[in-house]
Amino acid sequence: MIESLSYMPKPKESNDSLAKNFTDLAPPLNARQAAIESSRCLYCYDAPCTRICPSDIDVASFIRNIHDENINGAAAGILKQNILGGSCSRVCPTEILCEDACVRNHDAEGQPVKIGLLQRYAIDNMQFEEHPFKRAAATGKKVAVVGAGPAGLSCAHRLAMLGNDVVIYEAKEKSGGLNEYGIAKYKLTDNFAQKEVDFLLQIGGITIKHGQTLGGNVQLKDLHAQYDAVFLGLGLGASKQMGLTGEDAPGLLAAVDYIAALRQSDDLSKLPVPSRAIVIGAGNTAIDMAVQIQRLGAEEVTLVYRRGFEAMSATGHEQHIAKENQVRMRTWAQPQQVLLDEAGRVRGMRFEKTAVVGGRLSGTGETFEIVADAIFKAIGQSMDETSISDPLAKTLKRDGDKIHVDDQFRTVLPRIYAGGDCVAPGQDLTVQAVQHGKLAAHAIHADINV
Amino acid sequence: MADLSIEFCGIKSINPFWLASAPPTDKAYNVVRAFEAGWGGVVWKTLGEDPAAVNVSSRYSAHYGKNREVLGFNNIELITDRSLEINLQEITQVKKDWPDRVIIVSLMLPCEEALWADIMPKVEATGADGIELNFGCPHGMPERGMGAAVGQVPEYVEMVTRWCKTHSKLPVIVKLTPNITDVRAPARAAKAGGADAVSLINTINSITHLDLDQMVAFPIVGGASTHGGYCGSAVKPIALNMVAEIARDPQTAGLPISGIGGIGNWRDAAEFMALGAGCVQVCTAAMLHGFRIVEEMKDGLSRWMDQKGYKSISEFQGKAVPNTTDWKYLDMNYQVIAQINQDDCIKCGRCYVACEDTSHQSINQLIDAATGTRTYEVNKEECVGCNLCEITCPVQGCITMVPQNTGKPYMNWTQDPRNPRAENVKVVEAA
Numbered sequence: 009m010i011e012s013l014s015y016m017p018k019p020k021e022s023n024d025s026l027a028k029n030f031t032d033l034a035p036p037l038n039a040r041q042a043a044i045e046s047s048r049c050l051y052c053y054d055a056p057c058t059r060i061c062p063s064d065i066d067v068a069s070f071i072r073n074i075h076d077e078n079i080n081g082a083a084a085g086i087l088k089q090n091i092l093g094g095s096c097s098r099v100c101p102t103e104i105l106c107e108d109a110c111v112r113n114h115d116a117e118g119q120p121v122k123i124g125l126l127q128r129y130a131i132d133n134m135q136f137e138e139h140p141f142k143r144a145a146a147t148g149k150k151v152a153v154v155g156a157g158p159a160g161l162s163c164a165h166r167l168a169m170l171g172n173d174v175v176i177y178e179a180k181e182k183s184g185g186l187n188e189y190g191i192a193k194y195k196l197t198d199n200f201a202q203k204e205v206d207f208l209l210q211i212g213g214i215t216i217k218h219g220q221t222l223g224g225n226v227q228l229k230d231l232h233a234q235y236d237a238v239f240l241g242l243g244l245g246a247s248k249q250m251g252l253t254g255e256d257a258p259g260l261l262a263a264v265d266y267i268a269a270l271r272q273s274d275d276l277s278k279l280p281v282p283s284r285a286i287v288i289g290a291g292n293t294a295i296d297m298a299v300q301i302q303r304l305g306a307e308e309v310t311l312v313y314r315r316g317f318e319a320m321s322a323t324g325h326e327q328h329i330a331k332e333n334q335v336r337m338r339t340w341a342q343p344q345q346v347l348l349d350e351a352g353r354v355r356g357m358r359f360e361k362t363a364v365v366g367g368r369l370s371g372t373g374e375t376f377e378i379v380a381d382a383i384f385k386a387i388g389q390s391m392d393e394t395s396i397s398d399p400l401a402k403t404l405k406r407d408g409d410k411i412h413v414d415d416q417f418r419t420v421l422p423r424i425y426a427g428g429d430c431v432a433p434g435q436d437l438t439v440q441a442v443q444h445g446k447l448a449a450h451a452i453h454a455d456i457n458v
Numbered sequence: 459m460a461d462l463s464i465e466f467c468g469i470k471s472i473n474p475f476w477l478a479s480a481p482p483t484d485k486a487y488n489v490v491r492a493f494e495a496g497w498g499g500v501v502w503k504t505l506g507e508d509p510a511a512v513n514v515s516s517r518y519s520a521h522y523g524k525n526r527e528v529l530g531f532n533n534i535e536l537i538t539d540r541s542l543e544i545n546l547q548e549i550t551q552v553k554k555d556w557p558d559r560v561i562i563v564s565l566m567l568p569c570e571e572a573l574w575a576d577i578m579p580k581v582e583a584t585g586a587d588g589i590e591l592n593f594g595c596p597h598g599m600p601e602r603g604m605g606a607a608v609g610q611v612p613e614y615v616e617m618v619t620r621w622c623k624t625h626s627k628l629p630v631i632v633k634l635t636p637n638i639t640d641v642r643a644p645a646r647a648a649k650a651g652g653a654d655a656v657s658l659i660n661t662i663n664s665i666t667h668l669d670l671d672q673m674v675a676f677p678i679v680g681g682a683s684t685h686g687g688y689c690g691s692a693v694k695p696i697a698l699n700m701v702a703e704i705a706r707d708p709q710t711a712g713l714p715i716s717g718i719g720g721i722g723n724w725r726d727a728a729e730f731m732a733l734g735a736g737c738v739q740v741c742t743a744a745m746l747h748g749f750r751i752v753e754e755m756k757d758g759l760s761r762w763m764d765q766k767g768y769k770s771i772s773e774f775q776g777k778a779v780p781n782t783t784d785w786k787y788l789d790m791n792y793q794v795i796a797q798i799n800q801d802d803c804i805k806c807g808r809c810y811v812a813c814e815d816t817s818h819q820s821i822n823q824l825i826d827a828a829t830g831t832r833t834y835e836v837n838k839e840e841c842v843g844c845n846l847c848e849i850t851c852p853v854q855g856c857i858t859m860v861p862q863n864t865g866k867p868y869m870n871w872t873q874d875p876r877n878p879r880a881e882n883v884k885v886v887e888a889a
Contacts, residue, residue: 047525050852053807054823054832075524114804116853 010269012258013382015353016280019305026276029303033194033329034098034125042129046075048112049121056109057123062435063090063443067106071126083134086127087141089446091165092158094204095187096439097127098195101292103325105439139210144171149456152177152235154222154395157185158438159428160241161208162445163452167239168213170453177220177231185243186438189268192296194303223398232400232424236456239448240401240411240419240426241441245392250288250385254346259354263287263297263386270300282381284308286357287335288343289386290320295327297384298335309335310378314342314362314369344375346383356380391430407432416455417448425452460763461770462756464498466736467629467654467714469587471560473498474727474759474771475752478718478739479564479590479633482749484538486548490555495749496756499560501657501739504537504592505545505581506566506604507573511536519676521666521692530692531742532666534677534684536598537566542577546584553585561585562631566592566604569614571621578626588628591618593644594635594660596687606660609635612647619651629654631716634700636662636693641700642707649713656704657716657739659697661687690742694720698733702782705734722751724758731771732778790874791866794843794859796820796836802856805832809847809857817846 019026037045049071057067065086073082086093102108102124110120134140149172153160156178164174182188184201191201209216220226222242231238247262249255259282273279285306287298290313302309311330313320316339320327330337341359349355356379360371390409396402405412405420410432417425427444429436434444462473476499477483477492484503492500513535521530538545553561563586567573581589592599593609600607608614615632622630632648634641636659645656663685665675675683697719704710717735721727722743730738743751768774798809798821813821820840824833836847848857871877 044525050806050808052805053811055807056805056832059830111804111806114853116802116804 009265010261010280012256012261013266013280013282015258016282016381019277019279019281021277021305023275023277026304030193030197030276030300032197033192036132037122037125037129042074042126045122045126046071049075050111052111056111057106057121060105060109061089062105062437062440063093063096063446065089065093065127067123070130071121071123074126074130079130079133080136080140082130083136084140086130090439090442091162091208091446092187092204092438092442093127094131094207095158095191095196095201096442097124097131098200099187099191100124100439101323101325101437103323139207139212141165141169141211143169143211143213146173147171147453147457149173149236150175150234151452151456152231152238153241154226154228154231154238155185155241155243155428156180156183156205156216156218157241157243157428157441158187159243159430159441159445159448160185160239161205162442163239163241163427163449164214164445165208165211166446166449167453168211170449172213172236172453172456174214175235176214176216177222177226178216178218179221179224179245181218183216183218185241189271190264190293191271192267192300193271194300195296222395222401224394226398228398228400228424232421237423237425237452239417239445239452240424240430241428241445242391242395242411242426242430243441244389244429244436245395246390247385248388248390250343250387252343252346254348254354257346257348257352257354259381260346260383260385263289263293263384264389266384267293267296267300270304276304279304281305284380284382285310286378286380286383287311287386288383289313289388290315290322291386291388292322292326294386295322295330295335297386298330299333301384302333302335308380310338310380311335312338312341312343312357312359312378314340315364316340338378341376342371344371347377354381354383357383389429389436410434416451417444418451418455423456460760460768462498462760464737464771466716467588467631469499469560469562469629471498471737472558473752473756474731474737475755476500476560476562476716476737476739477744477749478741479503479562479592480741480745481533481535482741482744485540485545486552489548489552489561492744492749492752493552493556493559496752497559497749498737499562499587501562501564501590502545502549502586504564504566504595505542505577506537507568507577508542510539510541511598513539514679516677516679519666519686520690521688528690528742528746530664530666530688531690531745532664532677532686532688533661534597534679534686537564537592537595542580546580549584549586553587560587562588562590564590564592564633565622566595566599568603569608569618574618574621575625578622578628582626582628586628588631588654589622589626590631590633590657591622592633592660593618594633594637594658596635596637596661596663597685606635606637609633609644609660610638612643615644616647616651619648619653623652631655631657633660633718634658635660636696636700636719640703642703642710645704645707645710645713649710653713655714655716655736656710657718658704659693659700659719661689662693662696664688689719690746691720691722694726698729701730701735702733702779705776705779706782724755724762727755727759728762728774729778731775733782734776734779736771736775786871788870789868790871790876791864791869793862793864794845795838795841795862796843796845796847797858797860798834798836798847799856799858800833802853803834804853804856805834806852807832807834808850808852810834812846812850817844818842821847 070082070085107120187201344360345358347356428441479501595605599605717730718739
C-alpha cells in the first residue's frame with residue numbers, strides 16, 4: 009500500500025498546478041471537429057471496425073448519426089451495445105482495435121477515422137430527458153452481481169433492462185472498478201467513472217451494496233441460496249509477485265495501489281513522490297504508472313522490461329506517450345535483487361540482462377544496477393486471494409488462475425456465472441468486460457426465465 | 459502557352475472567362491476588381507426600368523455537401539436595385555478605362571416595344587459590347603411578367619429579340635431559362651428573332667432546405683420564404699445537357715453559345731466548350747471564393763490545351779458534340795465489365811452492398827476462414843457494366859470499367875432485332 013512510501017518527499021508544486029498535468033490526455037472534439045471527422049467515415053458495409061469491436065458497436069452507424077446531427081441516436085446506438093461506451097471511448101486501445109481496422113489506414117491515406125474521439129463526442133453530448141432504455145415487464149427474478157466494475161455494471165444494467173432486479177455486492181467504497189481506481193487520471197477525468205455509474209443506475213432495479221467482500225462478509229453460498237442467479241465480476245484485484253527478497257520493503261509497491269491512491273486523492277501535493285523511480289513491467293498499467301509519477305514531479309523514471317519493445321503489451325500509442333513524457337525505457341533486463349539501504353528502504357534494484365536463447369528467455373549473467381527511491385511493479389494482476397478463499401468459490405473450476413466458464417458465461421456450478429477479467433480467455437480490456445457482462449446477462453435471463 | 463483569346467459573336471475577348479449577370483457585376487467597384495483579377499469580360503447585372511427594383515433581406519441560401527462545401531446556391535435577389543442612370547454612367551466609365559475587356563449589359567423590361575426602343579440607344583451609348591436579354595430570372599420578376607415568364611414562351615422570346623435587333627446594332631445574346639420542358643424551343647425562337655447568341659442556363663427554381671424548428675424554408679424573410687434560383691456546382695450537369703441539346707440541334711446549329719451553370723474551374727469550362735460553348739460565364743464560384751479564381755482557371759485551361767496540343771479554344775470547341783447523341787444510336791453491342799484492382803482495394807465493401815442491394819448481384823464477398831479478411835470480386839457473368847461500383851468506390855481508379863471485345867459490329871436500337879418497333883424507327887447513320 010501507498011503507506012510504504014510515506015517517508016518520501018511531497019511534490020513542490022501545489023495541487024492546482026499539479027492538476028494541470030492530469031487533464032484530458034486527448035482533448036475532446038468540438039462540434040466542428042466532429043463534423044469534419046465524421047464526414048471522413050466511408051460507412052463501410054460489413055465494416056471492419058465493427059467486426060473487431062469487442063462489444064459489437066455499429067461504428068459506421070453511430071458516426072453517420074453524428075454527421076447527421078442525430079447525437080442522441082448515435083449515443084443510443086453505442087449504449088445499446090456498450091452501456092459503458094463513455095469510459096470505453098476514453099480507455100479503449102482503439103489503436104489496436106477499431107482504428108487499426110479502419111479502411112482509411114490503407115496505404116493511399118494512412119489516417120484512420122478518430123473513432124474513439126467520435127464515440128466520446130456522442131456520449132459527452134447526448135441529451136436524454138430520461139434514461140434512454142426502458143425496462144421490460146418485471147420477471148420477479150433477482151440476481152446477485154459480485155463486483156461493481158465494468159463487467160458487473162454491464163451485466164446488472166442489461167439484467168435490469170430485461171426486467172430482473174439486481175443487487176450488486178462491491179468490496180470497495182465506490183463503484184466503477186478499474187475505471188474508478190485503476191485508469192490513469194488523465195484518461196478518465198472529471199469524476200467520469202461515477203457519473204457513468206449514476207447514468208447507468210437510472211434504469212432502475214439495481215441496488216449497490218458497498219463494503220461487501222466475497223470470502224469476507226459475503227458468502228457465495230448465501231448469495232446462491234438467496235438469488236435466482238449470481239454473476240461474478242471479480243476482476244483481478246491482486247498484483248503478482250516478483251518473487252524476490254525485499255519485495256515488501258518500504259519503497260516498493262504495486263503500481264495499481266499507487267494509481268488508486270492518486271485517483272482518489274483530492275490533494276495531489278500530499279502524495280509521496282520519489283525523485284527517482286523504477287517501474288517494472290510492459291503493459292498499459294506500467295506506462296500509466298511511469299507517466300503519472302513523472303507528471304507528479306519525479307526527476308528520473310525508468311521503465312524496465314525483460315523483453316524487447318515489440319513484445320510489450322502496451323500499445324505503440326502507449327509507448328509513444330511514455331517517450332513524450334521523458335520516461336526512460338530499458339529493455340532486455342529482469343529484476344534480480346531489491347537493493348536496500350541501512351534503514352531497510354529501497355535504494356535501487358539490480359537487474360540481469362536477458363536474451364532469447366533457443367527460443368527461451370534467459371538471463372545472460374551480466375548485471376547492472378539502477379539507483380532509485382521507489383520501485384513500482386506492474387507485472388500483471390491475479391484474482392484476489394480473499395474472494396477465491398470463499399468456500400464455494402474455491403470449488404469453481406479454473407483455467408490457470410482464472411475462472412472457467414462456457415460460451416454462455418456459466419461456471420461449473422449451476423446458476424453461477426462469471427465474466428470480465430476474472431475469466432479465461434480474456435484480453436483484460438474494459439470493453440471486453442462490458443461485453444462479457446452483457447452477454448452473461450442474456451444467458452442468465454434466458455436460463456432463469458424458462 | 460495556348461492562346462485563350464476568343465471571338466464570340468463578333469466580340470473579341472482576351473479570355474473566355476466572363477462573370478455572369480449577378481451580384482458580382484452590380485456596380486463599377488466590383489467589375490473593376492474583376493478586371494484587375496483578370497476576367498475577360500462581365501455581363502453587367504440586369505438593368506430595368508426606373509424606379510429600380512427593391513430587394514429583401516435575407517437573399518441567399520445553400521445546399522451543403524457532407525463537409526459544408528457548397529454544392530448548390532440559391533438566391534431570391536431581383537435585378538439591379540440602383541437607378542438606370544447610375545448604372546449607365548458607371549458602365550461608360552469602366553468600358554472607357556478597360557477597353558480590352560468585354561462588357562455586356564443585361565436587360566429586363568416589360569414586353570412593350572417602346573420601352574425597348576427607348577433603352578437600346580442609351581445602352582449603345584455606353585460603349586458596351588453587347589446586350590444580354592434576361593429571360594431567365596425565375597424568382598420575383600416572373601410575377602411581374604418578366605424574366606422566366608418571357609423565357610418560357612418562345613413567341614415572346616422571338617418578339618423581344620426582334621425588337622432589340624431592330625432598335626440596336628449591338629450583338630444580342632438571349633439568356634435562356636432552364637425552367638422549361640425543352641430548352642431547344644426558346645433557343646430556336648431566339649434564333650428566329652435574330653439573336654446573335656444564346657447563353658444558358660439561368661437559375662433553376664429551388665428551395666434548398668428548411669429550418670425545421672420554425673418550419674420555414676431558407677432564405678428566411680420575416681418568418682416566410684419563397685422559391686429562389688438554383689446555381690452552383692450542383693446545376694452543372696443540367697446546364698451541360700441543355701448546352702449540348704442546343705449545340706446538336708440542326709435548327710440552331712452554329713448559333714454561338716455562352717455556357718453558364720456551376721462552372722468553378724478550368725475543367726468545367728473546358729467541358730462546356732467541348733459541348734459547343736464559345737465562352738463561359740461564372741458567378742457562384744466567384745461569390746464563394748472571390749475573383750482570384752480566374753487565375754487558376756486560366757492557368758489550368760492553357761496548360762491542359764498545351765498538353766493536348768490545342769493552340770486555340772476553337773480547336774476543341776464543340777469536339778464532344780458529335781459524340782453526344784440520342785439513346786437509340788448507342789451501340790447495343792458495346793460491353794464493359796467492372797474490374798477491381800485488389801492492390802488498391804481498401805475492403806470497405808461499398809461496391810458489394812451497392813451491387814447486392816440495388817443492382818445486379820455481380821460482386822461476390824469472399825471471407826477468408828482463417829483471418830476473416832474480406833475480398834470483393836466481380837462476377838463477370840452477371841455484370842452489366844452499369845458503373846455503380848466504380849461510382850461508389852472511395853478509391854479513385856480502384857475499380858475500372860473495362861471494354862470487352864465482343865467481336866460484334868456497331869448495332870444501334872433502330873437496327874436491333876430485339877426492338878419490337880424497329881420498323882417504325884427511321885434509320886439514321888450515326889455521326
